[in-house]
Amino acid sequence: MKKRKLTIQALPFMLPSMLGMIIFSFLPIVISIVISLTDWNGLDKLNAQTMKECMVGLGNYSEILRSTEFWSVLWHTVYYIIFYIPLVLVMSLFIASILNKNMKGIGVFRVLYYIPVLTSWVAASLIWKWVLSPQYGIINQLLSYIGITGPNWLTDKVWAMPAIVLASVWKDMGFYGLFLLSGLKAIDVGYYEASRVDGAGKVRQFFSITLPLLTPSMFFCIIMALINAFQLFPQVQIMTEGGPNGATQVMVERIYTYGFKYFKMGYAAAYSWILFVIIFVLTLIQMKLQKRWVYYES
Amino acid sequence: MNHKEKKKILQEIGTYLTAVLIGVIVIIPFLWMLSTSFKSKGALMQIPVQWIPKEPSLDAYRTVFSRFPLLRAIGNSFLITGSYTVVTILSASMAAFAITKIKFPCAEGIFKLYLASMMIPTQVTLIPLFVIMNKLGLINTYPSVILPSLFRAFAVFMLVQQMRSIPNDFMEAARIDGAGIFRIYAKVIMPLTGSAIATLTVTTFMESWNDYLWPLLMLSDKNKMTLTLALNSLNGQYGTEYNLLMAGSLISMIPIIIIYACAQKYFKTGLMSGGVKG
Structure with a gap:
């Protein structure tokens, strides 16, 4: 009896989020699985009848996995990650250690470094598109001062992805920097004092105290960065639209293009489930690996 | 020395x-x-x-404002982002309250389900959600962008963590004083969760303000567009007139920077707790 009373009490409180979950999460997930098994074009009525008619089983999945495009799309993401993660980690470590110093005027930098994080990707992409403009942009102008002829960046097959990495590092380093700062602040000052007594220098302190004690924060940053890397989208969509010649095609960009430009809904849905599996597996691997190299203070 | x-x-x-x-x-x-x-x-x-x-x-x-309903887009952005944030906070705090303080029979099970849903990337639900919005006749309306805020698992998760740390004594005391369950929620638990709510408010606001893909799919009517979409569509129309695009970008940045300057404290805490996106 008491249980029933509690349920009745809880119901009005749970109702909005439960409704939201069913309509905007649970139902879409189920529908997405079904659509991924069909070659539905997004225009025919969506009901059991049409679903049955355009059922193709696992056809979309095998078609994607056998296409060369999928593997090059995957490679673009891996390529992005190889440059993006080390760069953004190093930059944010610099930012965190600068902001961690108790010096006059550091507060100004704290605000400054965070402005790109606040900027929307649409604005940031437009700014970078213009910064990277081959003839009229400032990057190539700056390069010309030291006698280098800059590449065509976003329209050059080789340089388009590095350009996107550059813009992404610029936008994200403040975020990870402030995140790592909170990790730095949590390190006990006593360790540094003790090691100084033992005669350890700054460099030694960094590698023997700071870095090991910062691994949990860094681990978290890497997971976030990896998951975000696979969901790379607005900057690609606005800066290159996947070009030149498909050199910057990435998974979400493909999902968007197949789903809402070519109306190959089934194909796009299957793509999104492959994306899910990749992210899921990555998270699991990370969770397993972290035991090996993340140092948790006990 | x-x-x-x-x-x-x-x-x-x-x-x-x-x-x-x-x-x-x-x-x-x-x-x-x-x-x-x-x-x-x-x-x-x-x-x-x-x-x-x-x-x-x-x-x-001058050109940006005359060729494009930019003021209207600013208004739309505030309307959508404001509603999105309010709905997120209300719905999530109510659910977190029921889960932690009412402890109805399957509270833990539902909470686990919410957590599990965080594993699914938003791209998976993109197409079916588009279909559902289409069926509900909501495409090109504000609710199509606002309504998904009813369920934001991460917000529930964050508030559950916070509310768990509130001792039940507070509730008991209020109950003895004759307060009903709604009163307890509004007058006891919500104020005690204040700082987490403030943090969630600023991070949700920022996320929604800068959101791109979902509004892009939902709002194609020029008069309904948010600032981000307006900027995107400026790019589509005047792709080489960078003076216009840069003016638009600058305008789009101003509100969020002002909000950041006023609520910097909550951004800081938000960063530590709200790192993972839902």
């Missing part, structure tokens, strides 16, 4: 130099945006590049 002091000063100078260097990297694109927005169309394509416009003009701002 003297040697030590010298070393310390050198170190400080080194830190300042690195700080300024990174600062320059951060700020140059913004200065370039600012400078470009005050150029006339002709000055855009001059070589060598004009770092500071030789004949500064407000043409770009």
Whole structure:
């Protein structure tokens, strides 16, 4: 009896989020699985009848996995990650250690470094598109001062992805920097004092105290960065639209293009489930690996 | 001693130099945006590049506002982002309250289900959600962008963590004083969760303000567009007139920077707790 009373009490409180979950999460997930098994074009009525008619089983999945495009799309993401993660980690470590110093005027930098994080990707992409403009942009102008002829960046097959990495590092380093700062602040000052007594220098302190004690924060940053890397989208969509010649095609960009430009809904849905599996597996691997190299203070 | 002091000063100078260097990297694109927005169309394509416009003009701002309902887009952004944030906070705090404080029979099970849903990337639900919105006849309406805020698993998760730390004694005391369950929620638990709610408010606001893909799919009507979409559509129409685009970008940044300046404290805590996106 008491249980029933509690349920009745809880119901009005749970109702909005439960409704939201069913309509905007649970139902879409189920529908997405079904659509991924069909070659539905997004225009025919969506009901059991049409679903049955355009059922193709696992056809979309095998078609994607056998296409060369999928593997090059995957490679673009891996390529992005190889440059993006080390760069953004190093930059944010610099930012965190600068902001961690108790010096006059550091507060100004704290605000400054965070402005790109606040900027929307649409604005940031437009700014970078213009910064990277081959003839009229400032990057190539700056390069010309030291006698280098800059590449065509976003329209050059080789340089388009590095350009996107550059813009992404610029936008994200403040975020990870402030995140790592909170990790730095949590390190006990006593360790540094003790090691100084033992005669350890700054460099030694960094590698023997700071870095090991910062691994949990860094681990978290890497997971976030990896998951975000696979969901790379607005900057690609606005800066290159996947070009030149498909050199910057990435998974979400493909999902968007197949789903809402070519109306190959089934194909796009299957793509999104492959994306899910990749992210899921990555998270699991990370969770397993972290035991090996993340140092948790006990 | 003297040697030590010298070393310390050198170190400080080194830190300042690195700080300024990174600062320059951060700020140059913004200065370039600012400078470009005050150029006339002709000055855009001059070589060598004009770092500071030789004949500064407000043409770009005038044109952007006259060719595009930008003021309207600012209004839309505030309306959508404001509603999105309020709905997120209300719905999530109510659910968190029921889960932690009412403890109805399957509370833990439902909470686990919410957590599990965080594993699914938003791209998976993109297509079916589009279909559902279409069926509900909501495409090109504000609710299509606002309603998904009813269920934001991450917000529930964050508030559950917070509410669990509130001792039940507070509730008991209020109950003895004759407060009903709604009163307890509004007058006891919500105020005690204040700082987490404030943090969630700013991070949700920022996320929704800068959101791109979902509004892009939902709102194609010029008069319903958010600021981000307006900027995107400016890019589509005047893709090479960078003075217009930079003026638009600058305008789109102003509100969020003001909010950041006012609520910086909550951004900081939000960063530590709200790192993972839902």
